[in-house]
Amino acid sequence: MNAPVATTAPPPSTASGSLLSKLEIDVRMLGMLAALAVIWIGFDLLSGGVFLTPRNLWNLSVQTASVAIMATGMVLVIVTRNIDLSVGAILGVVGMIVGVAQVQWLPAYLGLEHPLTAPLVVLLALLVGGSIGLFQGWLIAYLGIPSFIVTLGGLLVWRGAAWWVTAGQTVAPMDGRFKAFGGGVEGALGATATWIIAAVACGLIVVGLGLSRRRRLSFGFPVRPGWADAVIAIVACGAVLSAAAIANAYPLPVGTARNWAEANGIPWPEGGLFIPHGVALPVLIAVMVGLAMTFIATRRRFGRYVFAIGGNPEAAELSGINTRWALMKVFGLMGLLCGISACISTARLNAATNAAGTLDELYVIASAVIGGTSLAGGIGTIAGAMLGALVMQSLQSGMVLLGVDTPLQNIVVGAVLVLAVWVDGLYRRRIK
Amino acid sequence: MQANGTTPLVEMRNISIAFGGIKAVDDVSIDLRPGEVVGLLGHNGAGKSTLIKILSGAYKPDAGEIYVNGERADISTPRDAKRYGIETIYQTLALADNIDAAGNIFLGREVLTPYGTLDDAAMEAETRKVMARLNPHFRRFKEPVKALSGGQRQSVAIARAIYFNARVLIMDEPTAALGPAETQQVADLVLQLKKEGIGIFLISHDIHDVFGLADRVSVMKNGKLVGSASVQDVTQDEVLGMIILGKCPPGATPGPGADRTSHPEERSGS
Numbered sequence: 049m050n051a052p053v054a055t056t057a058p059p060p061s062t063a064s065g066s067l068l069s070k071l072e073i074d075v076r077m078l079g080m081l082a083a084l085a086v087i088w089i090g091f092d093l094l095s096g097g098v099f100l101t102p103r104n105l106w107n108l109s110v111q112t113a114s115v116a117i118m119a120t121g122m123v124l125v126i127v128t129r130n131i132d133l134s135v136g137a138i139l140g141v142v143g144m145i146v147g148v149a150q151v152q153w154l155p156a157y158l159g160l161e162h163p164l165t166a167p168l169v170v171l172l173a174l175l176v177g178g179s180i181g182l183f184q185g186w187l188i189a190y191l192g193i194p195s196f197i198v199t200l201g202g203l204l205v206w207r208g209a210a211w212w213v214t215a216g217q218t219v220a221p222m223d224g225r226f227k228a229f230g231g232g233v234e235g236a237l238g239a240t241a242t243w244i245i246a247a248v249a250c251g252l253i254v255v256g257l258g259l260s261r262r263r264r265l266s267f268g269f270p271v272r273p274g275w276a277d278a279v280i281a282i283v284a285c286g287a288v289l290s291a292a293a294i295a296n297a298y299p300l301p302v303g304t305a306r307n308w309a310e311a312n313g314i315p316w317p318e319g320g321l322f323i324p325h326g327v328a329l330p331v332l333i334a335v336m337v338g339l340a341m342t343f344i345a346t347r348r349r350f351g352r353y354v355f356a357i358g359g360n361p362e363a364a365e366l367s368g369i370n371t372r373w374a375l376m377k378v379f380g381l382m383g384l385l386c387g388i389s390a391c392i393s394t395a396r397l398n399a400a401t402n403a404a405g406t407l408d409e410l411y412v413i414a415s416a417v418i419g420g421t422s423l424a425g426g427i428g429t430i431a432g433a434m435l436g437a438l439v440m441q442s443l444q445s446g447m448v449l450l451g452v453d454t455p456l457q458n459i460v461v462g463a464v465l466v467l468a469v470w471v472d473g474l475y476r477r478r479i480k
Numbered sequence: 481m482q483a484n485g486t487t488p489l490v491e492m493r494n495i496s497i498a499f500g501g502i503k504a505v506d507d508v509s510i511d512l513r514p515g516e517v518v519g520l521l522g523h524n525g526a527g528k529s530t531l532i533k534i535l536s537g538a539y540k541p542d543a544g545e546i547y548v549n550g551e552r553a554d555i556s557t558p559r560d561a562k563r564y565g566i567e568t569i570y571q572t573l574a575l576a577d578n579i580d581a582a583g584n585i586f587l588g589r590e591v592l593t594p595y596g597t598l599d600d601a602a603m604e605a606e607t608r609k610v611m612a613r614l615n616p617h618f619r620r621f622k623e624p625v626k627a628l629s630g631g632q633r634q635s636v637a638i639a640r641a642i643y644f645n646a647r648v649l650i651m652d653e654p655t656a657a658l659g660p661a662e663t664q665q666v667a668d669l670v671l672q673l674k675k676e677g678i679g680i681f682l683i684s685h686d687i688h689d690v691f692g693l694a695d696r697v698s699v700m701k702n703g704k705l706v707g708s709a710s711v712q713d714v715t716q717d718e719v720l721g722m723i724i725l726g727k728c729p730p731g732a733t734p735g736p737g738a739d740r741t742s743h744p745e746e747r748s749g750s
Contacts, residue, residue, distance in 0.1 A: 267605045347597040349590050352579070356587055359576035359624075366538055366574045367588035368559035426578035 091446035102298035110231035116437035129425035130195035134202030139405030140210035142390035147219035147400020181383015185376035220399035230396030231328035242326035246292035358426035495544030519690030522700035537561035565647035704737025
């Protein structure tokens with residue numbers, strides 16, 4: 049490797065100073081990206097080039113959002129050596145409440161399609177979801193009931209409560225502005241906004257890398273070689289810009305585009321108009337949630353405590369950490385994220401049904417585990433879990449595309465979950 | 481030595497605690513003066529660690545009082561103990577294995593940036609300083625402590641205890657898992673901290689360890705205090721007799737746990 053000389057001494061622990069260690073890249077994460085690439089390319093070949101199209105990738109991103117958001121919270125839950133089996137049911141009950149609130153309760157005061165309806169119901173969703181989570185967290189942390197039992201009970205209780213809200217009736221349609229949370233045409237942000245967001249993201253990546261480098265240098269710590277930081281910046285920005293380009297390469301359907309053109313007084317040309325979707329609102333929300341959760345997990349005291357509790361609960365207690373309060377907050381956060389996901393799935397379906405989120409707990413837990421979260425506690429990353437969610441969703445939608453029967457889909461997803469955890473275990477044992 | 485007039489740094493008076501009807505610690509009183517090393521001896525299960533966990537805030541006693549610098553101290557959580565400058569190096573080390581050295585040393589007392597985020601760089605810098613003093617060869621600042629050797633983990637646990645200007649240091653079996661060279665390092669550290677005026681409770685079941693370092697010893701048996709003595713006033717065999725038989729020699733001040741029935745001639749071993 050004819051790399052430029054590192055600015056400081058190489059880390060003494062690694063013998064050869066290989067490319068990966070210079071870049072300080074998580075090898076496990078790289079493995080997951082490779083697995084994702086294999087899945088994507090495999091499905092693309094099998095489906096005759098239908099999988100890797102802007103349209104399919106755009107749909108895939110929207111389908112992943114809800115589970116990915118909940119998976120970020122599940123990481124923290126599992127890191128503390130707990131589990132939450134109730135997330136799907138919480139999503140269900142919050143979804144019902146959100147639906148009834150915007151179709152029956154709020155219109156009684158505000159009228160239909162009031163601009164305040166969407167913000168108010170989202171607030172309500174966060175409030176209800178967070179409260180349910182905090183309540184379950186209180187049972188677990190302060191009453192000492194095992195999380196498995198509390199949330200297993202919660203699974204039944206909240207699913208039952210979801211039915212109770214309307215005695216099983218489906219509520220539809222949703223408020224026009226609220227529907228944006230589900231993606232679709234209403235929730236597509238358009239080309240300009242997408243490029244602006246991508247540019248801002250690239251700027252933040254570069255500034256963030258620079259700041260962290262400067263901070264380490266100011267303390268005289270070893271830093272990555274300059275070229276390595278540059279490579280990371282280029283790859284990260286490249287990924288952001290390609291994602292934006294893909295989202296912008298998927299045009300609105302002809303009918304919708306024509307309506308839009310008419311509404312904006314633009315003449316309809318002969319060959320039709322190419323109006324890009326741009327990134328979908330739920331995907332943007334998922335990415336922001338991922339960033340916020342990563343920030344909480346790695347940069348905040350609370351996150352440090354969560355990992356300490358998972359690594360050694362007794363040590364955390366002896367360090368003076370209020371472990372019970374921290375645990376209660378973890379479950380509160382989980383409930384809050386279920387509230388966000390409830391908005392997204394309800395909006396996407398354009399209806400609130402008491403079956404929404406059924407089996408989501410399994411997908412959410414599987415995403416976190418495929419993403420490298422250890423059920424023994426103490427280990428896991430937010431980004432890994434979101435990637436895990438994307439892997440699961442890719443498998444599923446790829447099989448739908450190929451016309452695989454639902455039972456076989458479940459068999460494959462289940463087998464992949466077990467396989468992924470086995471491979472992860474092998475990897476962990478090898479690096480020890 | 482006992483009655484030299486200085487206020488004890490720490491005094492535990494008539495401490496009792498029971499777990500499920502079993503008195504793990506029964507009416508025990510011990511004290512510690514500045515710059516003094518007190519060895520706390522006894523068999524496994526004698527109640528040493530339990531007594532010390534009361535002082536470090538991990539357990540709340542059923543009865544008894546704790547005085548710090550002559551004033552009544554209310555210690556019910558580990559945080560309280562730390563506020564009084566009482567730091568503990570636990571036998572298990574109590575490290576979070578998945579977190580790096582700096583994260584462990586500052587656990588519960590993190591350095592924050594003005595924005596309320598963890599100031600990892602500052603914590604790492606401080607860690608490098610304190611580790612340079614304890615273990616100059618330590619380099620693995622970025623790795624979780626799980627990856628460290630026994631001696632390195634021990635240094636991290638010690639660093640955590642002494643970094644925050646401890647006035648009272650509790651060392652629970654500090655050398656149990658260490659080799660001879662590392663044991664010597666710990667002994668040097670104890671003497672150095674003693675010179676700085678820190679009071680140290682040294683808990684061990686190995687009396688050779690303790691005799692070399694301690695000024696006084698207190699012996700516990702079945703949750704009770706057998707007695708306390710200056711190391712000059714008793715022989716190792718006599719202390720062994722205290723540990724094994726609960727027999728208090730003439731050079732020691734007997735506690736409630738001393739064997740009052742005077743047997744004719746009893747020898748300990750040999």
